Amino acid sequence: MASFVIEGGRRLNGSITPQGAKNEALQVICATLLTPDEVTINNIPDIADVNNLIELISNMGVKVNRLSRHSCTFKAESINFDYLHTQEYRTKSSNLRGSIMLIGPILARFGKALIPQPGGDKIGRRRLDTHFEGLVRLGAEFNYDAENRLYNVSRQELKGCYMLLDEASVTGTANIIMAAVTATGTTTIYNAACEPYIQQLCKMLCSMGADINGIGSNLLTINGVKSLGGCTHTILPDMIEVGSFIGMAAMTGSDLTIKNVSIKDLGMIPDSFRKLGIKLEVNGDDIHIPSQERFKIESYIDGSIMTIADAPWPGLTPDLLSVMLVVATKAKGSVLIHQKMFESRLFFVDKLIDMGAKIILCDPHRATIIGMGDEFHLRAATMSSPDIRAGIALLIAAMSAEGVSTIHNIDQIDRGYERIDERLNALGAKIKRV
Numbered sequence: 001m002a003s004f005v006i007e008g009g010r011r012l013n014g015s016i017t018p019q020g021a022k023n024e025a026l027q028v029i030c031a032t033l034l035t036p037d038e039v040t041i042n043n044i045p046d047i048a049d050v051n052n053l054i055e056l057i058s059n060m061g062v063k064v065n066r067l068s069r070h071s072c073t074f075k076a077e078s079i080n081f082d083y084l085h086t087q088e089y090r091t092k093s094s095n096l097r098g099s100i101m102l103i104g105p106i107l108a109r110f111g112k113a114l115i116p117q118p119g120g121d122k123i124g125r126r127r128l129d130t131h132f133e134g135l136v137r138l139g140a141e142f143n144y145d146a147e148n149r150l151y152n153v154s155r156q157e158l159k160g161c162y163m164l165l166d167e168a169s170v171t172g173t174a175n176i177i178m179a180a181v182t183a184t185g186t187t188t189i190y191n192a193a194c195e196p197y198i199q200q201l202c203k204m205l206c207s208m209g210a211d212i213n214g215i216g217s218n219l220l221t222i223n224g225v226k227s228l229g230g231c232t233h234t235i236l237p238d239m240i241e242v243g244s245f246i247g248m249a250a251m252t253g254s255d256l257t258i259k260n261v262s263i264k265d266l267g268m269i270p271d272s273f274r275k276l277g278i279k280l281e282v283n284g285d286d287i288h289i290p291s292q293e294r295f296k297i298e299s300y301i302d303g304s305i306m307t308i309a310d311a312p313w314p315g316l317t318p319d320l321l322s323v324m325l326v327v328a329t330k331a332k333g334s335v336l337i338h339q340k341m342f343e344s345r346l347f348f349v350d351k352l353i354d355m356g357a358k359i360i361l362c363d364p365h366r367a368t369i370i371g372m373g374d375e376f377h378l379r380a381a382t383m384s385s386p387d388i389r390a391g392i393a394l395l396i397a398a399m400s401a402e403g404v405s406t407i408h409n410i411d412q413i414d415r416g417y418e419r420i421d422e423r424l425n426a427l428g429a430k431i432k433r434v
Contacts (some may be wrong), residue, residue, distance in 0.1 A: 003408045004421060007430035008380055008401035012254035012293070014427045018236035018242050018261060019045040019418045020070065024197040026098035027174045028204050031055055032062065032074035033105040033209060036177060037230030042071045044235060048415040049098060056092050056099065059083055079106065084114040090150070099132060101171055104178035107140055107153050117149040130165055130172030138179055138187065160185030160224055168218065168312040170194045174201055181210040181223040192220045195313040196265040200236055206233040216256055223314045237262050242287070242416065243269050246393050247323040248424075249289035250278045251330055251400040256427070258287045268316045274298075275306060276324065276331050294374040297333030305368075309338035318342065322393035325349065325369060330356040330400065330413040332373030338366050348390035351383040352397060355392045377402050387414035397422070399429060 020043035031048070032039040035138075044050060046069050058064045061080040065073045083089050093099040094116040106113040121292040132142055132151075139159050159185045165172065173193040178201075180187035183281065192198070194217055201214045208231045211223040242261045248275070249256035251332030264284055270280050271289070277295030281288040297306055310318035318341045325337045329352060339345050343364040354357055355378040358370035385391030391413035398405035405412075410433070413420060421431040 001408060002410050003406055003434050004395065004398075004410050004413075005396040005432040005434055006125060006395065006407065008378075008399055008403055008405060010399070010428055010430055011252050012249065012424065012427040012429060014249070015257040015259050016245060016423060016427060017259045019047070019239040021045070021197060021238040022047060022049060022240070022416050023170065024200050024235050025050045026053055027101060027171075027201045029057065029074070030098070030105055030174075031201060031204060033057065033076045033079070033102065034109055034181065034205075035228040035230060036075070037078045038073050038075045039230050040067070040071065040073045040232040040321070041209070042232070042234040044070050044072060044417045046070060046240065046367070048411065049096060052092065052096050053098050056089075056096065058100075059089070059092070064144070079110055081112075086337070088115045090148070094149070098171075100128065101175050102133065103131065103151070103153055104175035105360045106134065108158060108179045108182050109157055111155055113153040115151050115153070117151075118374070120392060121189055128172075130167045130169040131175045132188075134163055134165065134172060134176035135177040136180055137161050139182055140179070152418070158183035159186035160222065162188045163190070164208050165189065165191040167191075168199060170195050173198055177201065177205070177212070177220065177222065180222045181212070181224065182227065183222075185224055186224040188261055189220040190218065192218050192311065193327070194218050195317075196236055196239070204231060204233040207233065207371070213395055219230065236265055239266055239269060240317065240389070242266060243273070243320040244323050244396070244417075245330070246270075246273050246278065246280065246287065246289055247327045248396050248399065250276075250292065250295065250327050251396050253291050254289070254427075255291040255295060256289050258289075260285055261287055263287075267314045269320065272308060272316050272324065275308060276327055277333075278327070280358075295331050296373070297328065297331045297335050297371055299333065305334050305336055307336045307338055310340055319389050321345070322348065322389040323396060325359075325367060326352065326393045326397050328369040328371050329359070329378065329397075330373070330376065331371035334368060334370050336366060336368050340365060345387070345390070348394065350387055353379065353392060354383075355379050355381045355401060379403065380405040382406045382408075385410055385412040388412055392420075395431075399424075399431075
């Protein structure tokens with residue numbers, strides 16, 4: 001198991017370009033199974049979760065050709081269903097949360113699918129009801145093998161219908177969209193997730209021949225088509241990595257420019273960091289964070305404590321709350337971080353408390369941070385990364401701390417951040433992979 005050894009207190013300087021969006025990559029790669037024609041995808045992040053998905057569908061029979069480190073062609077002429085019954089498939093698929101989005105396209109095109117209970121981050125209960133209920137409404141039949149933790153899915157014919165999702169699940173919406181694009185008739189999805197990742201998936205499917213209306217809203221209307229063809233698609237910059245770099249610059253007092261961030265797709269992220277007192281300058285499609293010795297958390301007009309909470313898009317993505325929580329420890333003032341979606345995501349704060357942070361964990365979903373401003377410096381520590389986002393938050397904390405810190409289980413960080421140590425070392429960090 002690899003670890004990072006981080007020498008804290010070093011400032012970064014220069015510019016960095018975010019990788020392609022992890023969450024979008026997982027969706028659009030699954031969508032290549034909807035057509036026998038060749039699909040080219042550019043700006044694919046070279047990270048563990050995405051590479052594992054590519055390896056998985058390659059083993060299933062999809063012809064994958066690496067054009068470069070960040071571009072691939074996919075040609076899913078057929079699927080080896082015998083492979084889906086192997087222990088290797090079960091192991092690889094169950095270790096990858098994104099594998100759940102294979103159900104929709106395989107079911108739509110081949111009429112049957114087999115998927116193990118998916119894994120991923122240990123951040124709390126992650127419901128699959130939205131996926132399954134939506135697919136059942138379209139005509140799918142599910143059979144759960146409890147002994148082997150396998151879902152057997154089949155269909156006679158998928159038929160369009162109206163559905164109101166009980167949760168605006170991003171992956172659930174993606175799965176339902178991919179199943180509906182070739183269903184008979186019209187599918188209307190209300191309370192659909194509308195994150196930029198979903199918008200990108202819909203645009204890609206439309207370029208393949210799908211008929212989708214309402215893209216960017218929470219009401220999607222999909223008129224089923226008989227078949228889809230190939231296309232070329234480019235993945236957006238990863239908004240979570242953009243936010244991580246903003247927090248990193250603030251915590252280390254660095255002067256940093258983040259290049260080509262796709263400003264229009266960042267939603268509330270820049271303004272949420274501004275609430276913590278961080279200065280951001282937007283130059284074209286770049287964000288410049290000037291070096292700041294101190295920053296102060298805003299308060300509401302009536303003087304009450306600032307609350308930063310996640311919400312479905314266009315609200316703040318929950319994936320950045322861990323980063324914002326760390327940044328708040330250095331700001332002057334107090335803020336309540338409310339993580340509504342996952343009940344275990346804030347448990348990493350005990351590691352920050354060990355580093356000297358003033359944090360009250362109110363309950364599994366809420367933490368109050370008392371920022372000490374420039375009077376406060378985190379202490380170095382030895383810790384372990386529990387999930388991707390907590391992992392990057394702990395790395396940010398270690399980079400700003402006094403002394404040398406060690407982070408174990410960095411495979412979690414590698415799942416979502418491409419060569420993060422190499423890229424940050426090029427800006428002046430001192431991170432050693434051991």
